[in-house]
Amino acid sequence: MTETARTTTQSTAQSTGRTARGPGARGVEELPLHMQRVGFDPAPELGAIRDGAGVRKVRTPFGLEAWLVTRWSDVREVLGDAGRFSNEWQGAFRPPGMPERSPEEIARLRAGNLLAFDPPAHTRLRRMLTPEFTGRRMARLEPRVREIVDQHLDAMEQAGPPADLVADFALPVPSLVICELLGVPYGDRAEFQRRSARLLDLSSPMDERMRAQEEQRDYMAGLVARERAEPGEELLGMLVREHGEELSTDELIGIANLLLIAGHETTSNMLGLGTLALMDHPDQLALVRDDPDAIGPAVEELLRWLSIVHSGTIKSATGPAEIAGQPIAEGELVMLSIPAANRDTALLEDPERLDVRRGALGHVAFGHGVHHCLGAPLARMEMRIAFPAVLQRFPDLRPAGEDRRFRSFNVVYGMESLPVTWGGA
């Protein structure tokens, strides 16, 4: 275990203990196995499963039993076969503590959520959205992303050190990029960001976050109604123009909500955690800062090494299957350890080491198969702009203080805050 890892174990335990947030103030030992980490690394037990039996029966956060798949090749196989490993079972499942809902209500809340469908229902939605994430579309968005990044760096510079890189940069930048992508009008953005921040703030009570979620959904409903009446140039307007007849209003709202959540939490946490990882590896930080060709591979390596999405969606076996020699019965649940898979020697040599020079493409940080992250091109573009921009603006960026507040109780791993400083401060 490295020095960094030791100090982070401590602060992980501290911050988890402090969290009377999210699912409740539980000790780190109660964290479901697939979410356990030591600083940047997956818990040693996850690596031990991968290098041993390959799969293990575990309990999911909602108390169900599932097979945890850990090897890179097995994870790719499960993700690559939506016919044998289905996402659709989730529609019928009600997590404990959630209010009982009528079938109509469930269908309404599920509409447009690509992750809750298998092909062909999934294919129908995915095909409508694909044109919005092509290289050309990303090139059109890029100047606005640069502006948003620069505006936030200007504000940090003007306020002077120290700053919280999470609150001042990593959270607001992806939020504004989503506004740009969806077509949220400028006048609505401050309020949109405040709602998003409340929705994602783990330190606020669950009912407060649920309320923010409902408000955001109501806002999306209003936005969809306006786009229906007068379609704009951005994603929602495009969907209305091209597919307005075949998409229900609930589907449009569901798509907008999914893109907000999926595009916000993930990129935010990559920016926060990735910057800390680079600060811990000063030679690699210097490379990303100074060499314009370094960022492409660096983003892939950070995606792989950090693997901030612990597991992705849980699948259900549609028939008898076998993974790593383990028979899986029809209807049994299968979940994946993305961090374990991305540190498998079957993917690359010396997988525990961060080396931004290599940038292997086969990692499963964005998943694989038909559910492969729709927003991956956008996430890559944001990171390729944001990391060098931060490091060029503050060439001697460094952590302010020793405390490391990792976020454990969340579907996406990251930092709760990241105090940084620069210059003579």
Place this chain on the structure above:
Amino acid sequence: MGALRADRGVCIGAGMCVMTDSAVFDQDDDGIVVLLEEDPDTDGKVRAAVDACPSGALSITED
């Protein structure tokens, strides 16, 4: 050396191939894969693009 095939019905438009080798792969306005070369060298970058393709739309048929 094998022949490169792209199944546009299977493609989900992830764009990994274009990112890997933009001389051989492109996306149309719908985001679906288009081959720019009829018979490219299927080693090196093209094979990497086939391996990276999330949907399995790309394949190399060995002669």
